[in-house]
Amino acid sequence: MAVSFAIQRSTxxxxxxxxxxxxxxxxLIAAPWWxxxxxVRLLGEVYSFVALATLWNLMAGYAGLVSVGQxxxxxxxxxxxxxxxxxxxxxxxxxxxxxxxxxxxxxxxxAPLLFRLQGAYFAIGTWVLAEVFRLSFAQVSSLGGGSxxxxxxxxxxxxxxxxxxxxAAIYWTALTIAVASIAFxxxxxxxxxxxxLTALRDSEVASESLGIDIWRTKLVVYTAVAGFTSMTGAxxxxxxxxxSPDAAFSVNDWTAYVIFIAVIGxxxxxxxxxxxxxxxxxxxxxxxxxxxxxxxxxxxxAILVMLRAPKGLWGYFVQRTGITLVxxxxxxxxxx
Amino acid sequence: MEWVNAIVQGILIGGxxxxxxxxxxxIFGVMRLVNIAHGDMIVAAAYVALVVVQAxxxxxxxxxxxxxPLMAALGYAMQRLLLNPTIGKDLLSPLLVTFxxxxxxxxxxxxxxxxxxxxxxxxxxxxxxxxVAPGLALGVLPLVMFAASVLIIxxxxxxxxxxxLGRAFRATSDDPEIAQLMKLDRNHxxxxxxxxSAAIVAIAGIxxxxxxxxxxxxxxxxxxxxxxxxxxxxxxxxxxxLAGGIALGVAQAIGAQISPGWQILAGHLVFFxxxxxxxxxxxxRMD
Amino acid sequence: MSEPLLSIRGLKAGYGDFQALFGIDLDVPAGExxxxxxxxxxxxxxxxxxxxxxxxxxxxxxxxxxxxxxxxRPDRIAALxxxxxxxxxxxxxxxxxxxxxxxxxxxxxxxPWSLERVYGLFPILREKRRNPGMALSGGxxxxxxxxxALMANPRLIMFDEISLGLAPVVIRDIYAALPTIVATxxxxxxxxxxxxxxxxxxxxxxxxxxxxxxxAGQPGExxxxxxxxxxxxxxxxxxxx
Numbered sequence: 053m054a055v056s057f058a059i060q061r062s063t064x065x066x067x068x069x070x071x072x073x074x075x076x077x078x079x080l081i082a083a084p085w086w087x088x089x090x091x092v093r094l095l096g097e098v099y100s101f102v103a104l105a106t107l108w109n110l111m112a113g114y115a116g117l118v119s120v121g122q123x124x125x126x127x128x129x130x131x132x133x134x135x136x137x138x139x140x141x142x143x144x145x146x147x148x149x150x151x152x153x154x155x156x157x158x159x160x161x162x163a164p165l166l167f168r169l170q171g172a173y174f175a176i177g178t179w180v181l182a183e184v185f186r187l188s189f190a191q192v193s194s195l196g197g198g199s200x201x202x203x204x205x206x207x208x209x210x211x212x213x214x215x216x217x218x219x220a221a222i223y224w225t226a227l228t229i230a231v232a233s234i235a236f237x238x239x240x241x242x243x244x245x246x247x248x249l250t251a252l253r254d255s256e257v258a259s260e261s262l263g264i265d266i267w268r269t270k271l272v273v274y275t276a277v278a279g280f281t282s283m284t285g286a287x288x289x290x291x292x293x294x295x296s297p298d299a300a301f302s303v304n305d306w307t308a309y310v311i312f313i314a315v316i317g318x319x320x321x322x323x324x325x326x327x328x329x330x331x332x333x334x335x336x337x338x339x340x341x342x343x344x345x346x347x348x349x350x351x352x353x354a355i356l357v358m359l360r361a362p363k364g365l366w367g368y369f370v371q372r373t374g375i376t377l378v379x380x381x382x383x384x385x386x387x388x
Numbered sequence: 389m390e391w392v393n394a395i396v397q398g399i400l401i402g403g404x405x406x407x408x409x410x411x412x413x414x415i416f417g418v419m420r421l422v423n424i425a426h427g428d429m430i431v432a433a434a435y436v437a438l439v440v441v442q443a444x445x446x447x448x449x450x451x452x453x454x455x456x457p458l459m460a461a462l463g464y465a466m467q468r469l470l471l472n473p474t475i476g477k478d479l480l481s482p483l484l485v486t487f488x489x490x491x492x493x494x495x496x497x498x499x500x501x502x503x504x505x506x507x508x509x510x511x512x513x514x515x516x517x518x519x520v521a522p523g524l525a526l527g528v529l530p531l532v533m534f535a536a537s538v539l540i541i542x543x544x545x546x547x548x549x550x551x552x553l554g555r556a557f558r559a560t561s562d563d564p565e566i567a568q569l570m571k572l573d574r575n576h577x578x579x580x581x582x583x584x585s586a587a588i589v590a591i592a593g594i595x596x597x598x599x600x601x602x603x604x605x606x607x608x609x610x611x612x613x614x615x616x617x618x619x620x621x622x623x624x625x626x627x628x629x630l631a632g633g634i635a636l637g638v639a640q641a642i643g644a645q646i647s648p649g650w651q652i653l654a655g656h657l658v659f660f661x662x663x664x665x666x667x668x669x670x671x672x673r674m675d
Numbered sequence: 676m677s678e679p680l681l682s683i684r685g686l687k688a689g690y691g692d693f694q695a696l697f698g699i700d701l702d703v704p705a706g707e708x709x710x711x712x713x714x715x716x717x718x719x720x721x722x723x724x725x726x727x728x729x730x731x732x733x734x735x736x737x738x739x740x741x742x743x744x745x746x747x748r749p750d751r752i753a754a755l756x757x758x759x760x761x762x763x764x765x766x767x768x769x770x771x772x773x774x775x776x777x778x779x780x781x782x783x784x785x786x787p788w789s790l791e792r793v794y795g796l797f798p799i800l801r802e803k804r805r806n807p808g809m810a811l812s813g814g815x816x817x818x819x820x821x822x823x824a825l826m827a828n829p830r831l832i833m834f835d836e837i838s839l840g841l842a843p844v845v846i847r848d849i850y851a852a853l854p855t856i857v858a859t860x861x862x863x864x865x866x867x868x869x870x871x872x873x874x875x876x877x878x879x880x881x882x883x884x885x886x887x888x889x890x891a892g893q894p895g896e897x898x899x900x901x902x903x904x905x906x907x908x909x910x911x912x913x914x915x916x
Binding site for chain 1: 416420421422424470473474477479480481483484485487488489491492495496498499608611612615616618619623649652653656657659660663664667
């Protein structure tokens with residue numbers, strides 16, 4: 053007897069999600085008209101963390117590449133923006149895109165070196181790389197050396213002469229980067245390579261015997277993430293207007309927070325990093341004392357989550373309800 | 389002579405790097421875990437030594453009597469309570485837990501001791517030196533520390549290859565499932581490995597505190613130096629790790645001679661160079 | 676009959692969603708040898724893993740010396756005197772031959788086995804005692820694995836696929852050692868592909884098929900055809916053919 057079945061990915065809920073997401077996106081695009089200036093700025097920051105957490109999650113949660121050195125590319129992107137704008141006179145928004153490409157290009161020869169590190173040692177290797185970048189940029193005196201530099205006002209004005217329009221343009225850039233990062237991850241996971249990644253996560257040995265080129269898959273993920281992360285970094289420092297080696301390559305700001313966001317939200321899910329970021333900013337805005345204490349609290353919560361609900365809040369929710377909003381896996385459906 | 393002097397100093401500090409590396413390597417060898425909090429534990433041990441010295445008036449080196457068992461006990465507890473529940477499932481969970489511990493330790497020290505840097509005064513031994521050649525003097529303290537580091541690595545090697553605890557470590561690393569049938573409680577074996585690692589961390593912390601200024605943010609660099617020594621020397625080979633530590637120390641000393649900004653960078657570049665040309669390290673284990 | 680040393684009642688066990696055993700009942704009296712036969716994937720290894728605690732089950736499903744041990748930690752179960760010679764030997768690769776034996780003897784029960792006795796049983800191991808365990812031939816590795824289990828002076832020793840992958844001459848050597856082992860009074864569970872050989876050394880046998888005991892008894896009790904049927908799962912009790 054032949055069994056009839058169909059392969060499905062979307063669910064009714066996921067289609068509803070898509071519509072709601074589009075409406076939400078439309079609302080967010082219009083934010084410069086309805087939100088105050090401080091809030092628009094805050095949203096830009098939120099988007100940068102959504103992008104960073106989503107990208108980190110692709111590496112750690114799907115490709116088995118646990119990095120504690122993504123600040124390498126955040127800082128690299130930031131410095132590229134400053135260098136391109138200051139030395140070559142490139143429009144800052146174009147410089148963000150070029151910084152992304154540059155980040156991917158520089159990651160290409162670095163990846164094979166880091167991949168030589170066994171298992172968890174890869175993580176520390178990424179950190180060393182970030183330190184190399186930090187120490188190297190500290191040597192570049194035309195970018196302010198160890199103390200850093202500010203983006204000249206003339207360049208800032210160059211983005212758009214009207215202040216409101218300028219801030220809106222920067223805001224839309226951030227939104228674009230965040231949406232593009234999420235779209236990239238979703239599309240990648242739905243592609244052939246996404247299937248390979250899932251197989252890889254389940255068993256590296258088995259997937260190798262299935263003819264999946266693990267090394268190449270990891271290389272693609274690592275370089276693409278480096279590119280998007282550099283772009284995000286370029287945006288972050290365009291918004292800050294000031295860069296220094298310590299700020300650009302800060303492990304706390306660009307990796308610790310990002311990891312905690314992904315862990316608490318849910319590693320290995322699309323929704324997790326987004327939810328984690330929202331939670332992160334809600335907590336941050338309510339806890340008056342920033343910095344030290346906040347990091348301790350976040351670290352403790354992240355450890356607790358790893359111990360009690362390793363799939364994070366979203367994973368826990370999915371486990372309880374069976375709901376996923378952005379399905380990336382295919383399901384076999386048998387007609388009644 | 390300036391160069392010879394720099395290289396000799398590099399060799400001597402290499403012993404300390406090997407000490408940073410030994411505890412890291414031990415944990416990786418036994419449970420395939422990279423303890424990201426390793427450097428912060430070293431700095432925490434330095435602060436514990438500081439408190440002990442201030443409270444008891446003991447000589448910093450003598451404070452080991454208290455700091456070592458205390459750190460070992462804390463290490464054991466940390467392993468059993470926080471790490472064991474996550475070990476064995478995947479690579480990610482235990483790694484991220486140690487990352488969390490690292491951030492908490494670092495910022496906890498910042499709250500408790502501020503960002504001011506400290507140093508442990510070791511008294512007259514600090515300035516004592518031996519004139520080996522005209523223009524080349526070796527500090528007694530760096531020599532003592534180097535010798536102690538070599539002895540500790542030798543002792544670790546003995547524990548690993550000559551005792552039942554070492555057999556338990558190796559068996560658990562080889563085949564954790566069958567090791568249990570040898571009446572070995574995995575959780576306890578892992579706890580003992582972390583306790584031993586933390587004991588070495590304690591010594592490393594005391595040495596660090598005597599040699600240099602330290603502050604709560606000094607941990608990650610120690611983790612990285614230890615890690616680089618492990619990779620340069622070759623995985624699973626303690627004497628290789630000592631050689632790796634010395635290579636790193638010499639690279640940094642040479643870098644510092646070129647320009648102060650190049651000291652740490654030179655070490656990192658040697659690390660990447662070794663990774664590029666000899667990915668299994670200078671002295672890979674034969675198997 | 677006195678209380679059996681190992682008593683298994685209604686044992687159900689498996690891995691995650693996959694159930695391998697569906698209610699096994701078995702007894703191993705003290706000092707006897709039980710041959711466990713059955714096709715590949717029948718559940719024999721899972722049964723041994725459940726007894727050693729490597730697969731969890733409810734406490735009362737496995738009783739050893741009158742004590743419910745199902746689901747106890749493997750190291751605790753081993754300490755009670757249950758030894759396993761695992762399928763594929765699984766020696767510790769970074770330990771020498773002698774270290775593999777010595778680690779088996781840590782916290783051993785009182786009993787006849789010592790390093791000297793094991794070397795007496797398998798003299799070749801004394802010659803090779805400084806070699807890494809993995810450097811030995813398959814048969815010699817099996818000797819180390821057996822010695823490692825004996826060193827604990829177990830009250831029950833279980834051999835999983837004792838002769839799998841070994842040359843016939845080596846299998847003979849291993850079987851030649853069995854009587855010496857049994858003579859010490861230890862109970863034995865023997866998993867073996869070669870049914871004839873297994874039945875020749877056992878007082879009892881049990882045939883496992885698809886996670887259930889399809890036939891059990893003493894080797895003389897059942898004819899060859901009945902055992903074959905129980906092994907491969909063809910129905911003989913109905914007498915339909």
